[in-house]
Amino acid sequence: PGPERKNSRQRFVVSLSACLFDFVIQLLPTADEMAVKEDVRKLLERLIRTIEPDSRLLSFGSTANGFSLRNSDMDLCCLIDSDERLSAADLVTMLGDLLERETKFHVKPLPHARIPIVKLSLDPSPGLPLGIACDIGFENRLALENTRLLMCYAMIDPTRVRTMVLFLKVWSKRRKINSPYQGTLSSYGYVLLVIYFLVHVKNPPVLPNLQQMPPLRPISKEDTHVGGHNTWFFDDIELLRQRWGSSNMETVAELLIDFFRYYARDFSYNTGVASIRAGLLKKESKGWQNDLTGGRYHDARERNRLCIEDPFETDFNVARCVTKDGLYTIRGEFMRASRILATRPERAIVALAQLCE
Ligand code: ATP
Ligand code: MG
Incomplete structure (x- = not known):
């Protein structure tokens, strides 16, 4: 290409990059929205613990991996740290009933779905102009791990x-x-x-390919496998940021x-x-x-x-x-x-x- 065309291409990509940043920044969730979502997570966790005291409710998907847009839905996963626990289908049904009684959410339990979940939503209100939509699943450890992998890629x-x-x-x-x-x-x-x-x-x-990088120290199979799947990846992002240019x-x-x-x-x-x-x-x-x-x-x-x-x-x-x-x-x-x-x-x-x- 002649120098004239090269210059016009250069001008275009520089201004397109600037526009892309501006465009995307306007679509990020506000600090308020993030805070409301965290409050909702805590509230739901407290309620779930009345059924399963040893449970934790964790965010995954876009709210947790850094790829969230304004008003995106919340993906939540309940992990239960005890050996004797109810089946996912029973938990979905019980949690559905509880949330119906105790909260203002619209509740839709799907105990017989391939992955049983409770679907929740809140209508828009003055404090929450766009409402909220949220799915709660159980024991979906792979989803937590793939969320962490995407987050690490985003952070590099x-x-x-x-x-x-x-x-x-x-x-x-x-x-x-x-x-x-x-x-x-x-x-x-x-x-x-x-x-x-x-x-x-x-x-x-x-x-870099985080799943193929050599580990810093020997790793055992128990540490790296979730449900028979190898979920290991290089996740020392601080170190990576220093070394990977x-x-x-x-x-x-x-x-x-x-x-x-x-x-x-x-x-x-x-x-x-x-x-x-x-x-x-x-x-x-x-x-x-x-x-x-x-x-x-x-x-x-x-x-x-x-x-x-x-x-x-x-x-x-x-x-x-x-x-x-x-x-x-x-x-x-x-x-x-x-x-x-x-x-x-x-x-x-x-x-x-x-x-x-
Ligand atoms: P959005 O902001 O549009 O909701 P998101 O980043 O939350 O986007 P989703 O497609 O809603 O992306 O997926 C959320 C999480 O659910 C993913 O991080 C992944 O863990 C899991 N997931 C979604 N779709 C699939 C799929 N087809 N296979 C496996 N896991 C999936
Ligand atoms: Mg999502």
């Missing part, structure tokens, strides 16, 4: 990682491709796509442009599995192929259009809800975003508005 390079993830969350919601129940991808899935891109696609990488100096705008291009054009949707633990894998090697036709394989085929390996539950495809149509829509959106950014509108803010239309 907070500016670039958080800006990208938060922007993509808003973008995917506004473009209506963030509904696993309607055949598109969960927020968790999008976050894994970003981390996969920053660890395995970018060269030099923006992030990525030589990738791209701006957040350059990374975002590249992200859209990669998932619009280059990712091998038909045969590939995105694994933040192990890089690009083959569907075949995981038994996740989608080219089997008819009969009993039909289901497998529908479940494995898009494959994203869970970092710990490696036999679990995080994107199994994505249907053929859903994937078509998602890829169409990656292409649209890529196209908009490639035209480099005069003002970056216009590009952002157009992206999230």
Whole structure:
């Protein structure tokens, strides 16, 4: 490219990066909102302890991993530190009754769901203009660990990682491709796509692979396995921040442009599995192929259009809800975003508005 074009590209990415930071900052939860959520967590914990005295109620998902937007829902997990405990289904039913009696929440216990949960919500009020939505599950230790893994990734390079993830969350919601129940991808899935891109696609990488780094001291199997899954990862972030300096100096705008291009054009949707633990894998090697036709394989085929390996539950495809149509829509959106950014509108803010239309 001639020097003139190079300059105009440079100007565009600098101003787009600035716009991205501004845009994302406005969408962060306020300190007030965080405080209200913490109060709610404490209140619920106190109530649950009247049923199970040895229990703790912990936050996971976006409220705990640093990728939270204003008014995002709360994911809570109840851990019970005693050997004799009620079944999750019984706990859900009892807790549902208790919360119905003792609080102003709308309560919906789902004791027979694949993962039994109690769903809670509060209507908007003057002190809480957007209300609150919250799910309480039980003993979901893997979710706590994957939340901690995402949080560690966010902390290594907070500016670039958080800006990208938060922007993509808003973008995917506004473009209506963030509904696993309607055949598109969960927020968790999008976050894994970003981390996969920053660890395995970018060269030099923006992030190290925390699950493959050598441990500082010997570790025993008991310390690292949860329910048969290896959940070890390098989590000494202070040390990492001192030692890991990525030589990738791209701006957040350059990374975002590249992200859209990669998932619009280059990712091998038909045969590939995105694994933040192990890089690009083959569907075949995981038994996740989608080219089997008819009969009993039909289901497998529908479940494995898009494959994203869970970092710990490696036999679990995080994107199994994505249907053929859903994937078509998602890829169409990656292409649209890529196209908009490639035209480099005069003002970056216009590009952002157009992206999230
Ligand atoms: P949002 O702000 O949109 O609620 P989030 O970061 O809380 O986003 P969710 O998709 O709500 O993301 O997921 C919350 C947590 O639930 C994740 O951190 C993960 O632990 C767990 N989770 C969600 N979806 C899946 C999935 N498909 N497979 C495994 N775990 C999941
Ligand atoms: Mg959530």
